[in-house]
Amino acid sequence: MRPFLLRSLFVVALPALLVAGWWLASDGSTNVYWPPLRTIVKTFPDVWTGERLRSDLLPSVLRLLAGYASAAVVGVALGTVIGSYRRVRAFCEPVLEFLRAVPPPVLVPVIMLFAGIGDTMKIVVIASGCVWPILLNTVEGVRAVDSVMAETARSYGITGAARLRSVVLRAASPQIFAGLRQALSIGIILMVISEMFAASNGLGFTIVQFQRSFAIPDMWTGILVLGLLGFLLSVVFQLVERRVLGWYHGLRAVSRRSP
Numbered sequence: 001m002r003p004f005l006l007r008s009l010f011v012v013a014l015p016a017l018l019v020a021g022w023w024l025a026s027d028g029s030t031n032v033y034w035p036p037l038r039t040i041v042k043t044f045p046d047v048w049t050g051e052r053l054r055s056d057l058l059p060s061v062l063r064l065l066a067g068y069a070s071a072a073v074v075g076v077a078l079g080t081v082i083g084s085y086r087r088v089r090a091f092c093e094p095v096l097e098f099l100r101a102v103p104p105p106v107l108v109p110v111i112m113l114f115a116g117i118g119d120t121m122k123i124v125v126i127a128s129g130c131v132w133p134i135l136l137n138t139v140e141g142v143r144a145v146d147s148v149m150a151e152t153a154r155s156y157g158i159t160g161a162a163r164l165r166s167v168v169l170r171a172a173s174p175q176i177f178a179g180l181r182q183a184l185s186i187g188i189i190l191m192v193i194s195e196m197f198a199a200s201n202g203l204g205f206t207i208v209q210f211q212r213s214f215a216i217p218d219m220w221t222g223i224l225v226l227g228l229l230g231f232l233l234s235v236v237f238q239l240v241e242r243r244v245l246g247w248y249h250g251l252r253a254v255s256r257r258s259p
Contacts, residue, residue, distance in 0.1 A: 035217045040224065043217040048225060052206075057225065060202045063119055064191045067126025071183060075131045076176060079138025080168065089139065100136070104129030104186075105193050117198035125194040130183035137179025141172030174248050177241050184237055188230050203229075 023037045048057075082089050082096075108125055115121040145168055153159075153167045169176075195204030203226055210219035242249065 032214075032216055035220065040217050040220045044221045044224065047218050047221045056201050056203060056206045057229070059119075060191055060195065060204070061229070063122045063194075063202070064126060064187050067123040067190070068130055068183065068187045070123065070127040071130035071187075072134055072180060074127070075134030075179065075183075076138050076169075079135045079176075080142055080164070080172075082135075083139040083142025083172075084168070089143075096135070100132045104190055108194060108197055112197065121197075122191070122194040122199070122202075126187050126190045129190045130187045133182035133186065134176070134179040137175045137182075138172060141175030142168055144175070145171045174245060177245060181237060181241070184233060185230070188226070188233070192226065 019037075026034060026036045027038070029036050082092055104125060107128055108121075111121050111124050111128070115124050149167060149171065150163075153163050158166065191202075192204035192207070195202035196208050199205040203222060207219055207222035207226070210216070210222060
């Protein structure tokens, strides 16, 4: 119980200090662009009603999940193929390095030409940025599969889909989840950016509309919602990762305890 309480204290301590610092630093502010935190907190329930959550937050989350899931499927599939075959990797690597270097926000106007201005464009923008950390981490994870483990599986007749599922992807899963974690933060950023272009709803659209109408406290409440969404998604991701990679964290714990 005591270690759990200490971990909980460490988790809560820094956010509490930051909020307290923000509250004190902004308490006497008369700057219209830097309103007191108490004003933002007071405005929050008036702005983010159930109707606005359904009309703006829910579409953003659905677009993010659709783009993120698409990037995960494509990134893991292509990364497994590229990482498994040396010649394929040598052939694809120059193109991958070139495409990875292009910032995804730059592609928004180009994607709009082909995908229009609807939800499809926003999902493609999110997927185009999220796919790279997943793809590259999958490639490295597959390349790092222990050769002894692979040969042992082959000698026992574990081939095809069984080998891919039980040996390759399982061994590469810690690296794949590292890419998925990086992609999640990128996806949130691209979600907001994509909704600033020709959108009619969503968090990015709402924050920009508040800014353009000089509803500054309302704009800050949108930023708080965005931060809370990122925190909630991070917690959910950690729970999923802990469950899927329980065997991996168990091995690491045992190795740390061993002399």
